[in-house]
Amino acid sequence: MAGLRFDLRDIPPEAAALRAELRAFLAEAGKHWSPMVRAYSWMGFDRDFSREVGKRGWIGMTWPKAYGGGERTALERYVVLEEMLAVGAPVGAHWIGDRQSGPLILRLGTEEQRREFLPRIVSGDLAFAIGLSEPDSGSDLASLRTRAEKVPGGWRINGRKVWTTNAHRCDFMIALLRTSPAPDPKLKHQGLSQFLVDCRASGITIRPILDLVGEEGFNEITFDDVFVPDSLLVGREGNGWEQATAELAFERAGPERYLSSLPLLTAALDDLRAELAAPETVGRLLARAGTLRQMSLAVAGMLQDGKTPAREAALVKDVGNDYEQALPDTLRELMEAGRTPPEVQEMQRIMTMVARSYSLRGGTREILRGIIARQLGLR
Amino acid sequence: MSDTDDLRTILLEQVERLLADQAGPDLLRANEAGTWPEALWAEAEALGLPTALAPEDKGGAGLGWGDAVAVWHVLGRHASPIPLGESMAAAALLAAGGIAPRAGLLGLAVGREPVAWGRRAVAVVMVSGSAVLLQPGPATRQGKAPYSREPADHAAPGVPGAEGSLPEGFGPDAALLAGALLNAARIAGALEAVLDMTVEYANTRKQFGRPIGGFQAVQQLLARCAGEVAAAGVAVAHAGRAADRHGLASAEFEIASAKIVAGEAAGTCAAIAHQVHAAIGFTDDHPLHLFTRRMWEWRDGHGAERVWARRIGEAALKRGGDSLWADLTAR
Numbered sequence: 001m002a003g004l005r006f007d008l009r010d011i012p013p014e015a016a017a018l019r020a021e022l023r024a025f026l027a028e029a030g031k032h033w034s035p036m037v038r039a040y041s042w043m044g045f046d047r048d049f050s051r052e053v054g055k056r057g058w059i060g061m062t063w064p065k066a067y068g069g070g071e072r073t074a075l076e077r078y079v080v081l082e083e084m085l086a087v088g089a090p091v092g093a094h095w096i097g098d099r100q101s102g103p104l105i106l107r108l109g110t111e112e113q114r115r116e117f118l119p120r121i122v123s124g125d126l127a128f129a130i131g132l133s134e135p136d137s138g139s140d141l142a143s144l145r146t147r148a149e150k151v152p153g154g155w156r157i158n159g160r161k162v163w164t165t166n167a168h169r170c171d172f173m174i175a176l177l178r179t180s181p182a183p184d185p186k187l188k189h190q191g192l193s194q195f196l197v198d199c200r201a202s203g204i205t206i207r208p209i210l211d212l213v214g215e216e217g218f219n220e221i222t223f224d225d226v227f228v229p230d231s232l233l234v235g236r237e238g239n240g241w242e243q244a245t246a247e248l249a250f251e252r253a254g255p256e257r258y259l260s261s262l263p264l265l266t267a268a269l270d271d272l273r274a275e276l277a278a279p280e281t282v283g284r285l286l287a288r289a290g291t292l293r294q295m296s297l298a299v300a301g302m303l304q305d306g307k308t309p310a311r312e313a314a315l316v317k318d319v320g321n322d323y324e325q326a327l328p329d330t331l332r333e334l335m336e337a338g339r340t341p342p343e344v345q346e347m348q349r350i351m352t353m354v355a356r357s358y359s360l361r362g363g364t365r366e367i368l369r370g371i372i373a374r375q376l377g378l379r
Numbered sequence: 380m381s382d383t384d385d386l387r388t389i390l391l392e393q394v395e396r397l398l399a400d401q402a403g404p405d406l407l408r409a410n411e412a413g414t415w416p417e418a419l420w421a422e423a424e425a426l427g428l429p430t431a432l433a434p435e436d437k438g439g440a441g442l443g444w445g446d447a448v449a450v451w452h453v454l455g456r457h458a459s460p461i462p463l464g465e466s467m468a469a470a471a472l473l474a475a476g477g478i479a480p481r482a483g484l485l486g487l488a489v490g491r492e493p494v495a496w497g498r499r500a501v502a503v504v505m506v507s508g509s510a511v512l513l514q515p516g517p518a519t520r521q522g523k524a525p526y527s528r529e530p531a532d533h534a535a536p537g538v539p540g541a542e543g544s545l546p547e548g549f550g551p552d553a554a555l556l557a558g559a560l561l562n563a564a565r566i567a568g569a570l571e572a573v574l575d576m577t578v579e580y581a582n583t584r585k586q587f588g589r590p591i592g593g594f595q596a597v598q599q600l601l602a603r604c605a606g607e608v609a610a611a612g613v614a615v616a617h618a619g620r621a622a623d624r625h626g627l628a629s630a631e632f633e634i635a636s637a638k639i640v641a642g643e644a645a646g647t648c649a650a651i652a653h654q655v656h657a658a659i660g661f662t663d664d665h666p667l668h669l670f671t672r673r674m675w676e677w678r679d680g681h682g683a684e685r686v687w688a689r690r691i692g693e694a695a696l697k698r699g700g701d702s703l704w705a706d707l708t709a710r
């Protein structure tokens with residue numbers, strides 16, 4: 001099918017011990033996580049938890065030891081990711097750094113940037129935010145207008161970023177900014193560059209935005225003459241679009257694109273168990289979960305081989321988002337007041353609300369399907 | 380690449396070439412009219428395909444279920460113009476029971492379901508408990524499969540000509556599991572053909588002065604279809620691998636999952652393909668229905684989605700939430 005391949009991959013047998021270690025750790029750490037914490041999972045933020053995870057060597061696992069990494073395989077890292085998500089661990093304080101900011105710095109950063117940032121991501125001390133969307137640039141990301149102007153010794157930033165998850169709690173963001181005007185509206189992908197920006201730099205105002213659940217999850221960030229030194233430009237000036245696109249491939253490639261509502265499925269299974277209720281619905285959900293896991297593993301395997309599975313990742317994200325988003329409504333039909341425990345109902349209600357974000361974050365369903373359609377050869 | 384991988388690649392190229400040369404809408408229409416595709420079957424036999432799953436000391440090529448799934452996928456991409464998949468599965472069961480498969484079409488009897496092209500079979504194979512039975516002669520009560528309209532016949536009750544004992548890993552549902560794996564794999568292949576056909580049509584058919592594939596409404600539908608096609612392909616490959624590793628019986632979860640996911644994809648993608656093709660795809664003249672009718676046939680055959688879903692759903696409910704993730708990751 002149009003050059004898309006999903007080769008089955010195995011988790012290496014030596015990861016079994018790692019998995020057991022994770023399960024023991026998470027069982028203990030997760031004793032008191034509320035339904036709200038589990039429902040937010042990788043959008044949740046718990047710095048102490050992230051430091052504990054870092055202490056065990058589970059952040060930056062595949063990175064070189066010289067930068068604090070573990071030089072483990074991508075599939076071992078995959079085990080850590082899926083175990084965290086399966087229980088809805090609040091991994092947001094290290095998730096972005098581990099998933100995309102760190103790998104970007106590792107690939108394209110200067111030696112100085114690598115030494116400065118990577119070890120602190122690994123320890124769970126440095127939390128990253130994603131600086132892409134703007135008030136007038138969502139799906140049409142390349143139309144973004146926040147500018148970085150060249151000044152002696154660095155750059156001066158003016159403009160606004162928005163929907164930046166946990167920016168008010170983060171230390172740094174990697175921002176995609178316009179460093180030279182597009183020569184032509186059709187060439188708006190040119191003239192963009194990426195910068196490491198200190199979230200506490202002078203001139204930055206971060207205003208948390210309440211989400212529909214009532215949580216302060218995301219933010220609006222205003223840049224008012226914010227100075228960034230030359231040393232914090234990431235990669236090549238003007239190459240930001242290509243870099244950000246590759247970064248998005250990392251962002252879309254993980255198991256968080258189908259597992260977001262798994263904690264609810266686990267809880268629901270216990271609820272339905274006594275009456276062996278709705279086996280057919282449960283069976284369909286499990287068949288999809290097992291299949292999505294194999295698709296997701298295939299993508300992880302491609303990452304391990306040093307490939308950039310952008311198209312495959314878009315496809316898995318699309319199928320996975322449909323799955324994790326439909327799950328709360330599907331399970332709602334099976335729950336019954338009187339039998340279903342209140343905390344399971346609570347998680348179901350929170351996830352009904354949170355699930356709206358699943359097909360928005362990391363690229364909307366419609367944008368992803370546009371990417372897939374082009375890959376199919378539709379013009 | 381290992382030797383087995385090489386063997387599989389060579390085999391798949393042979394099957395693909397054979398079908399590309401000889402199969403096609405005319406042959407499929409002839410099948411539906413009851414004309415046995417003699418020449419194509421003879422070539423498949425000459426390549427040793429029907430007995431390929433039997434071990435070498437039983438006259439086969441010693442291929443596994445994963446290889447079989449890959450062959451069946453190619454068959455499905457050509458709308459399975461010969462009952463090769465059934466014959467391969469039947470030969471595998473026979474050989475597992477210690478009986479060397481004979482030449483000619485072997486019918487696969489699963490429960491009370493009809494046998495594809497049973498009227499042309501030299502013998503019909505069935506599983507009862509831990510025994511595999513061979514009933515010589517064709518299945519004579521002739522019928523037609525409801526969607527594909529291909530010959531689907533029932534065997535009259537008879538005396539088994541041979542009986543073998545299946546090894547432990549097969550279980551009492553071995554024929555059903557093999558049949559489900561076959562149908563899921565064929566659906567996955569047919570889905571690819573249907574997607575390709577529909578993309579091609581969308582890029583060719585013009586309305587409002589441009590190809591309809593340029594409209595976002597159409598693109599969104601086809602992208603959704605592509606996701607389902609990919610899911611079915613992965614589910615099927617995973618099931619074949621699991622059957623090789625754990626035996627048919629212990630691969631029930633994966634085979635059931637493949638049948639469910641492929642069956643759901645068949646429904647979704649057939650609907651999308653027909654929507655995009657519009658009126659021309661609703662005609663008898665256009666070949667789209669030769670594929671979509673077979674996908675509807677195969678999703679019902681050897682256990683529809685709901686049947687398999689109930690099975691694995693009940694098993695999971697009995698084990699409870701604590702086992703869910705552990706079970707999923709143990710696969």
